[in-house]
Amino acid sequence: MAEIRTLRTPVLEIACAEHGPADGPPVVLLHGFPYAPQGYDAVIPPLAAAGRRVIVPYLRGYGPTRFLAAATPRSGQQAALGRDLLDLLDALAIPRAVLAGYDWGGRAACVVAALWPERCAGLVTCTGYNIQDIAAAARPASPEQEYRYWYQYYFHTERGRAGLAADRAGIARLLWRLWSPPWDFDEATFATSAAAFDNPDFVEVVIHSYRHRFGYAPGDPALEGIEAALARQPRIAVPTIAPHGEADGVGPVEASAGHARFFTGPYERRVIPRAGHNVPQEAPAAFARCVLDLPA
Numbered sequence: 144m145a146e147i148r149t150l151r152t153p154v155l156e157i158a159c160a161e162h163g164p165a166d167g168p169p170v171v172l173l174h175g176f177p178y179a180p181q182g183y184d185a186v187i188p189p190l191a192a193a194g195r196r197v198i199v200p201y202l203r204g205y206g207p208t209r210f211l212a213a214a215t216p217r218s219g220q221q222a223a224l225g226r227d228l229l230d231l232l233d234a235l236a237i238p239r240a241v242l243a244g245y246d247w248g249g250r251a252a253c254v255v256a257a258l259w260p261e262r263c264a265g266l267v268t269c270t271g272y273n274i275q276d277i278a279a280a281a282r283p284a285s286p287e288q289e290y291r292y293w294y295q296y297y298f299h300t301e302r303g304r305a306g307l308a309a310d311r312a313g314i315a316r317l318l319w320r321l322w323s324p325p326w327d328f329d330e331a332t333f334a335t336s337a338a339a340f341d342n343p344d345f346v347e348v349v350i351h352s353y354r355h356r357f358g359y360a361p362g363d364p365a366l367e368g369i370e371a372a373l374a375r376q377p378r379i380a381v382p383t384i385a386p387h388g389e390a391d392g393v394g395p396v397e398a399s400a401g402h403a404r405f406f407t408g409p410y411e412r413r414v415i416p417r418a419g420h421n422v423p424q425e426a427p428a429a430f431a432r433c434v435l436d437l438p439a
Contacts, residue, residue: 163191168439175246204348219352225254265437271402323419388418
């Protein structure tokens with residue numbers, strides 16, 4: 144990673160790295176849970192070589208990113224992630240960028256693409272449409288999918304909060320293995336990303352994220368307007384490519400097969416062979432290709 148800089152937004156000091164020419168078409172690469180910007184290390188060089196300005200931030204609750212005020216709710220809800228991304232674009236004085244991400248990062252990118260399409264030149268969103276339908280969250284899934292979501296139900300309990308606080312790296316390492324079965328990552332690779340979980344707000348942000356999406360925790364009152372807009376499941380009109388790892392262990396590849404209905408602009412779904420949930424780190428060339436195939 145390049146040297147880390149921080150940018151002040153209304154809520155956060157967001158830490159991020161920049162690569163490539165400062166005057167190039169901007170691309171923002173957004174990580175998920177439980178991952179970190181280092182997952183994009185092999186994606187960045189081809190984008191920078193193609194003349195793109197590449198911005199890779201740490202999400203709230205990760206790495207050096209910090210809240211400005213102790214009183215701000217440590218929310219992990221989708222509206223918070225989307226608002227943070229919009230605020231980052233403002234802090235960088237970037238009017239429009241390609242937004243690319245997976246997991247939480249894909250959700251943030253989808254939120255901005257849906258609600259502020261004028262700020263999004265194109266979208267790469269792993270596993271397709273990532274805006275949560277919280278009103279339908281109580282609807283049971285198949286037994287197999289409920290089994291894959293064990294960690295979310297664990298986090299709904301105080302035992303889960305204590306478990307994450309006691310061994311955040313252990314839980315993350317297990318999820319990496321379960322979600323990306325073909326990926327034989329080594330401990331050094333994991334440790335590079337796991338350092339980002341030492342943020343003092345990591346546990347609270349993660350626990351809130353998984354409780355809020357099921358209606359088990361209230362949202363940040365300042366974000367109610369955004370959540371209300373997202374509850375309508377807004378369609379996305381910007382050009383979009385949706386990669387999905389064929390071996391994804393938490394969101395099976397068939398889950399995104401019908402997501403074209405959520406997109407009113409150009410939309411392409413790409414199944415990435417032998418990749419699991421962490422497509423940028425497992426198939427960096429394929430992920431970079433998705434970004435470069437969008438209009439800048």
